[in-house]
Amino acid sequence: MIDPRLVLVLSGVLFALGAVGVLLHRGAISILMCIELMLNAANLAFITFARLRGGAEAQIYVFFVMTLAAAEAAAGLAIVIALFRLRGTTDVDEINLLKW
């Protein structure tokens, strides 16, 4: 049978990969995709804990995280479209209107 520690370490690795993507990418959509990667890593850890505890709670949390990710993707992509119309780019280094 599978070792739960391996699944948890894998979810940690996926989270770190998503984090490094957020730090290195410049395209707003690429950053959004890396955030989805991080959310999925957390979900994988949740499911592992759900299987360890045997209850339905952690699975309900995963359900909520998925809903939240859908809302985040819809709102985030709408912001990207609005920014692209306004500035003609999705490069987050160019979008520094609020930067002091």
Add this chain to the structure above:
Amino acid sequence: MHIFAFYVLALLTVASALVVVTHRNPVVAAVALAFNLISIAGFYILLGAQFIGLLQVIVYAGAIMVLILFVIMLLNLAEEVGPHSAGTFQRVLAPAATLVFAVVLGRALWRTAPSSFPPPSEGFGTAASLGRELFTRYYYPFEVISLLLIVAMVGAVLLAKRKLT
């Protein structure tokens, strides 16, 4: 059999995540992300959470990925070009800091988690057991999250509708 499937899925997941993080073309990255999400759904089913696994394929690999790909193609995004304006400092420091983070996190998880799964409880991961919890104990969070979806939908329509001035 299970352990073999686990290693194949782990390899696919990490490889596709690496493509998402490193590839400069957003379309390739989006397809790799869809691949990654489907492999994670494989993990859910392997761990016995079949309903969440199916939701993952439908909601994530279906709806969210279509939305992301649609926006990439709508905006006709080119590859990211040129060096990062934050310079080489960020390019070197970000992977190094994240590596430290990953090692610390992995070590903490490895040391605290038990080394084997208990036998699955009765009806674990079925739509029936999840639905019963969702509509009894988690009824109010469920209503709040549906409200959040409506707000996000209205916000998305408002934001993307007209040209901002």
